[in-house]
Amino acid sequence: MSAFLYGVFLQWKLDMRNKGVLLTYYVVPLVFFAFMGGIFSSINPEAKNTLIQSMTVFGVTMGAILGAPTPLVELYGSEIKKAYKVGGIPLWVAAVNNFISAFIHLYIMSLVILLIAPLAFDAKTPENVALYFLALGIFIFVCLTVGTGLGLLIKSTSKLTMVSQFIFLPSIMLAGIMFPVSMLPKVLATLSRIFPATWGFKLLTSKDFDVNILIPLVVIMFVSIYISYYKLLRINLE
Template identity: 30%
Template sequence: MNGFVEHFSYEFKSGLRNPSLLLINYLFPLGFYAMMGLIMTAINPLFRALMIPAMVIFTIVASTVLGMPGPLVEAREAGVFRSYRINGVPAASILTIPALTTGFHALISAAIITVTAPVLFEGDMPVHLGAFVAITLLTAFTCASLGMLISVISTDSRATILWSQLIFLPSMLLGGLMVPLDALPERVHSFSALLPVSHSMELFTGWAYGRPTTLNPPVAAAVLASSGLLALALSIVLFNWDTRNQTRRAHPLLAILVVVPFAVGALLVP
C-alpha cells in the first residue's frame, strides 16, 4: 500500500480514536445541532428555513478551524514531523492529509444533519441539491485551508486556541448562522463580510435555496475560493518541520495576506 493511502487511513482513524477529535468532529456539532433543533425552532420557527446550511457550516468550522490545528501543532512540537521528515513523508502530505480527513469527518456529520433535519425538526431542504453539495465542499476546502494556516503559524496550543476562536466566535455571532445577515444592523455587514462563514451562508441562501441575499453570491464564491487557495499556498510556504530548527521560507506575518480576499469582499458589500 502506498504512503498516501496508509497516511490517509491512519489520520481518518485518528479522528475517531482521539477522544478530543471525536468530540469536535461529531459529538459537539451533532449535539449542538440537536439542541438548536429542539430549542431554536421552538423559539424562532423561521430558523427552520436555513437550519440545514447553518448547522452544516457550524460542523465544518468546528472540525476544521477549532479541531484540526491543535493536534497538528502538538505533533510538530512533539517531534512527529521530524520523524516524518527523516522517513520521507512530504510536507504537503503532512498538511493536506489531516485537512482531507477532517473535511471527510465534517462531511459525514454534515450528511447526517442534512438527512435528519427535515424529518426531526422540519428543516427546509435545499432547492438546488447540486449547488448545496458544491457550496458545502467549497466551505470545507476554505475552512480546512484556514485551519491548516492556523496550525502552521501557531507556536503552541494557546496560540492555536486564540487564532481559532478569533474566527469561530465572531462567525457564530455575526456570520448569519443564528441570525440571518439581513436581520443584523447594516453597519455590521462589512464586518460580517470579513468572516468566511458569512460568504458561505449567503451562497447557500442564494444558490442552494434560491432566496434573496445581502452579499453578492458570485463575489462571495470568489472570496471563499480565493481565500481558501491563498491559505493553502501560505500554509505550504510557511510550513516548518520543527520550531526549534528555525529555517522558515518566510515570516509568519505573511499569513495576514489571507485577509485580503475578505477585505475586498467587505469593500464590495452593497
C-alpha cells in the same frame, strides 16, 4: 499512491481516537444541532427554511477552526516532524493527510444534519441537492484551508485555543445563522465579510451558483494556501 492513501487512512484512525478532535468534528456540532434545532424551529417557524444550512455552517466552522489545526500543532510543534525528515517523507504530506481526513469527517457530519433535520424538526430540504453538495464541498474546503494555516502558524495548543476561539466565535455570531446580518451595526456587518462562515451560509442558502459569493471564498482560500505554503517552507528549514 498506496502509501499516500494509507497515510490518509491512518490519519482517519488517529482522528477517531483523538477525543478532542472527535468532539469538534461530531459530538459538539451534533449536540448543538439537536438542542438548538428545536429552539430555533419553535421560536421562529421561518428558521426551518435555513435550519440545515445554519447548523451545517456551525458544525463545519467548529470542526475546521477548532478541530483540524490541533493534530498539525501536535505534529509540527513537536519532535515528530524529525521522524518525517529521517524517513524521507515530505512534511507537507502530514498536512494534506490531515486535510483530507478532516474533509471526510466534516462532510459526514454535514450529511447527518441534512438527513435528520427534516425528520426531527421538519426543516426544509435544499431544492437543488446536487448544487447543495457542491456548495458544501467548497465551503468545507475553504474552511479547512484556514484551519490548516492556523495549525501551521501556531506552535502550541494553548495559543491555538485562544486564536481559534477568536476566529470561531465572531464567525458564528456574525455569519447570519443566529440572526440576519442586516440587523448588525454597519461596522460588524462589514467585519463579517472576512469570515468564510458568512459567505458559506450565503452559498448554501443560494438557489443558484452565485459567482459573487464564490469570489470572496476563493480569495480566502488562496490567502490561506499561500500562508500554509510559506510556513511549510520555513518548517523545512528548521
